[in-house]
Amino acid sequence: MFRSVEKAEALLAIGIKSSLAYRLDYLFFFCFRIIFALLMLFVWSAIYFASNTQSIAGISQQQMYAYYFLVGVMFSIMTISPSDQLQSDIRSGGVAIAFTRPINYAFQLFFYSLSVDLLYMIISIPLLVITAFFVALKLSLATLVLLAIEMAIGYALSSLISFMIGSLAVYLTETGGIMVVTWNIALLLAGGIMPLSLFPPLVSHVLLLLPFQMFIYTPVSTLLGTMTSAEAAKEIAVGSVWAIILFAVASLMWYRIRKSITSAGG
Amino acid sequence: MVWLLYSAIAVINSFIAITIIYNVSAGISGWSYYQMLLLAASTNIVMGVSAIFASNGGWAIITKMRSGGIDPYLVRPYTTLAVMLSNFGDVEQLSAVAGGLIMFAYAALNLRISLASFLIFAVLFSLGLSVFVMFTMMITIVVYYIFKSGHFLFELNDIISNAGRYPLKVYPLLGQVVFSLLLPIGIASYYPSAAMLSEASPVGVAEVAIVSVLLFWISHRLFYSLMKKYTSGGG
Numbered sequence: 001m002f003r004s005v006e007k008a009e010a011l012l013a014i015g016i017k018s019s020l021a022y023r024l025d026y027l028f029f030f031c032f033r034i035i036f037a038l039l040m041l042f043v044w045s046a047i048y049f050a051s052n053t054q055s056i057a058g059i060s061q062q063q064m065y066a067y068y069f070l071v072g073v074m075f076s077i078m079t080i081s082p083s084d085q086l087q088s089d090i091r092s093g094g095v096a097i098a099f100t101r102p103i104n105y106a107f108q109l110f111f112y113s114l115s116v117d118l119l120y121m122i123i124s125i126p127l128l129v130i131t132a133f134f135v136a137l138k139l140s141l142a143t144l145v146l147l148a149i150e151m152a153i154g155y156a157l158s159s160l161i162s163f164m165i166g167s168l169a170v171y172l173t174e175t176g177g178i179m180v181v182t183w184n185i186a187l188l189l190a191g192g193i194m195p196l197s198l199f200p201p202l203v204s205h206v207l208l209l210l211p212f213q214m215f216i217y218t219p220v221s222t223l224l225g226t227m228t229s230a231e232a233a234k235e236i237a238v239g240s241v242w243a244i245i246l247f248a249v250a251s252l253m254w255y256r257i258r259k260s261i262t263s264a265g266g
Numbered sequence: 267m268v269w270l271l272y273s274a275i276a277v278i279n280s281f282i283a284i285t286i287i288y289n290v291s292a293g294i295s296g297w298s299y300y301q302m303l304l305l306a307a308s309t310n311i312v313m314g315v316s317a318i319f320a321s322n323g324g325w326a327i328i329t330k331m332r333s334g335g336i337d338p339y340l341v342r343p344y345t346t347l348a349v350m351l352s353n354f355g356d357v358e359q360l361s362a363v364a365g366g367l368i369m370f371a372y373a374a375l376n377l378r379i380s381l382a383s384f385l386i387f388a389v390l391f392s393l394g395l396s397v398f399v400m401f402t403m404m405i406t407i408v409v410y411y412i413f414k415s416g417h418f419l420f421e422l423n424d425i426i427s428n429a430g431r432y433p434l435k436v437y438p439l440l441g442q443v444v445f446s447l448l449l450p451i452g453i454a455s456y457y458p459s460a461a462m463l464s465e466a467s468p469v470g471v472a473e474v475a476i477v478s479v480l481l482f483w484i485s486h487r488l489f490y491s492l493m494k495k496y497t498s499g500g501g
Binding site for chain 2: 039049057
């Protein structure tokens with residue numbers, strides 16, 4: 001077990017060093033998350049003003065502003081790194097070489113991807129702090145524990161989905177398009193465009209049973225306090241079940257793909 | 267095929283977002299549901315047409331410039347602008363344009379728009395669209411010179427697209443200036459739509475038209491002056 005931890009640390013360190021070559025990307029990520037949140041702040045100000053109300057679908061104006069800033073924070077959970085890396089390795093033949101190494105390929109892929117995404121998560125922390133300060137978020141220990149669990153499950157789910165799409169590179173010439181389409185749809189279903197509670201009740205209920213709600217809506221609602229601990233626990237259970245299902249599917253896919261991988265050479 | 271779906275998703279997302287907003291609230295003051303749909307559709311059409319000429323906001327151009335792969339295109343017996351417009355686009359963005367047109371038609375059928383208003387819209391929209399495409403080409407070159415990377419353009423494209431779906435008046439003055447003159451989605455989408463829906467005065471229409479021509483000229487000049495300084499990326 002200790003050797004696995006050492007390997008994970010080494011992979012994280014390599015990935016972080018490699019990612020820091022593109023520092024500007026992280027700065028852009030941070031700045032544009034703020035700009036997007038500000039745009040939505042102005043839009044919803046106009047909506048609340050026109051509606052002459054303090055609350056829309058149970059969400060106050062301040063909570064709605066905070067929602068979009070926190071969407072920017074949670075955006076870092078939605079990873080495409082496993083898909084990108086896996087596709088690249090399959091197309092270049094690097095995956096065959098990876099099998100010869102004394103590190104499980106999936107383990108290597110996960111921690112390398114985590115290193116890339118960890119920087120996005122770290123750069124999102126100031127955004128969380130700024131939002132917490134201006135909106136006076138009540139960050140109790142229980143809230144933080146729930147948040148940590150939700151983010152972990154959300155990241156695991158997005159990694160698994162990204163991995164499964166990347167695996168399709170064995171059969172398809174290009175999976176980037178599928179990844180982008182999936183993530184754009186996921187952004188809507190995760191509450192990245194607007195809170196899931198604004199959708200019609202039946203639609204909202206269905207969306208809360210899908211895995212995507214763990215990416216954005218559930219963690220943000222936990223932070224805002226618009227979701228009770230009991231509801232959060234229920235969503236965590238739903239997310240956990242999806243994680244088990246997707247892990248099983250991803251494992252089966254990878255087992256079959258390992259048998260059929262033909263290296264592109266090089 | 268997948269990219270066809272991708273470009274249609276932006277249209278679907280904006281339709282769903284606006285529908286939900288008007289389901290749960292009174293929307294935006296002075297703008298009905300169908301007017302908002304029409305504005306969002308105009309923006310989607312603008313973004314789609316722009317992407318047909320400069321894929322992903324210019325990402326393909328920057329990638330070629332970084333590797334020197336653009337050099338063979340620059341020696342062709344055509345203007346630099348013509349070469350770039352014709353070689354680095356994404357035809358699959360036609361689905362975004364098609365989706366935008368469908369949404370536009372759906373909204374327009376539920377609004378009483380006179381022929382005169384629509385003609386004013388058509389003129390201003392055509393001018394604005396030209397401005398936006400020229401702006402896209404210009405900003406691509408500017409970003410290349412400053413950052414040597416296209417990632418900035420992805421995010422910028424997203425911001426412009428999101429901002430353009432709502433009336434400019436919801437933003438503060440600075441935002442209105444930015445999205446009218448610096449990132450001219452307002453010129454391309456909002457002002458033509460507003461002119462059509464609110465029966466703009468001839469003076470107002472002329473002002474927008476003149477600003478459109480000016481912005482086109484500025485973008486055009488800046489594009490060529492920067493391209494004159496281009497040195498090959500090698501390869």
